[in-house]
Amino acid sequence: MTARLTPALRDQMLATVPHLRAFAISLTGNIDRADDLVQEALARGLSNLERFQPGTNMQAWLFTILRNLFHSEYRKRRREVEDPEGLMAGKVAVLPEQGAHLDYEDMRTALTKLSPEQREAVLLVGAQGMSYEEAAQICNTHVGTIKSRVNRARNRLAQLLSIERDEDLGPDRLVQAALFVHQPGRPG
Amino acid sequence: VVPSPERASLSAEVIALRPPHRAADAVPEEPAGPHLDPRCEAYIGEWLKAQYAQILEQPLPERLAEILAAIDAEAGENR
Numbered sequence: 001m002t003a004r005l006t007p008a009l010r011d012q013m014l015a016t017v018p019h020l021r022a023f024a025i026s027l028t029g030n031i032d033r034a035d036d037l038v039q040e041a042l043a044r045g046l047s048n049l050e051r052f053q054p055g056t057n058m059q060a061w062l063f064t065i066l067r068n069l070f071h072s073e074y075r076k077r078r079r080e081v082e083d084p085e086g087l088m089a090g091k092v093a094v095l096p097e098q099g100a101h102l103d104y105e106d107m108r109t110a111l112t113k114l115s116p117e118q119r120e121a122v123l124l125v126g127a128q129g130m131s132y133e134e135a136a137q138i139c140n141t142h143v144g145t146i147k148s149r150v151n152r153a154r155n156r157l158a159q160l161l162s163i164e165r166d167e168d169l170g171p172d173r174l175v176q177a178a179l180f181v182h183q184p185g186r187p188g
Numbered sequence: 189v190v191p192s193p194e195r196a197s198l199s200a201e202v203i204a205l206r207p208p209h210r211a212a213d214a215v216p217e218e219p220a221g222p223h224l225d226p227r228c229e230a231y232i233g234e235w236l237k238a239q240y241a242q243i244l245e246q247p248l249p250e251r252l253a254e255i256l257a258a259i260d261a262e263a264g265e266n267r
Binding site: 005006007009010013014017018019021022025026035038039042043046107108122123126127128129151154155157158161163164 | 222223224225228229231232233235236237239240243244248249251252255256259260262263264
């Protein structure tokens, strides 16, 4: 490890790891592959810490490293079928709150059917809550491209889940959606 | 208006001479596609956040916890 790992940098790294792992699991659809990626990203980050500019975004830096590792690996594995044994669905399904949303399994499966570029864009913006600018920086592309990818990813997910119009949501989903959506004029 | 062959050639040269990221600016953005119904979009967005939150609640596997402990120790020595 490097001698430049200060307590402040350590704190930033440690705080990022759970988010890095959530991104990796959602991106790969496979927990073991995700943990390999996180482990490798941390190793690369630590061995290249002198390249990190203090005061900049440690989370974005580590996400960029992990994302680049994922794409390098993806190119090597391109001929493999994504999640051939449903590993993600099987392993994540044992989490608590499994019954809280009836559509979890369908949603997870749909997510694995997006292209890697659409998946990473919708995860960074839609799940991780990053700005389009941050996501564009991590994905090394333009903000407009990220916006397009996020929109197309949402459309594709809706298509795969057959919820392209509000009447497709059904009563239960509609109640959930109504709770989610921001109502004009509502405080906050 | 159809540019003259000289002007079209010049434009191509200018684009070719740009640094890579400038050349990429000339490439049209990927088509965004139609916009979803807001409630469907919200439903998908909240699901994405919820599944992320579930993963965040999981304990880290031992091998990652060991790395974090090593990072912690390393930073402690550099204090």
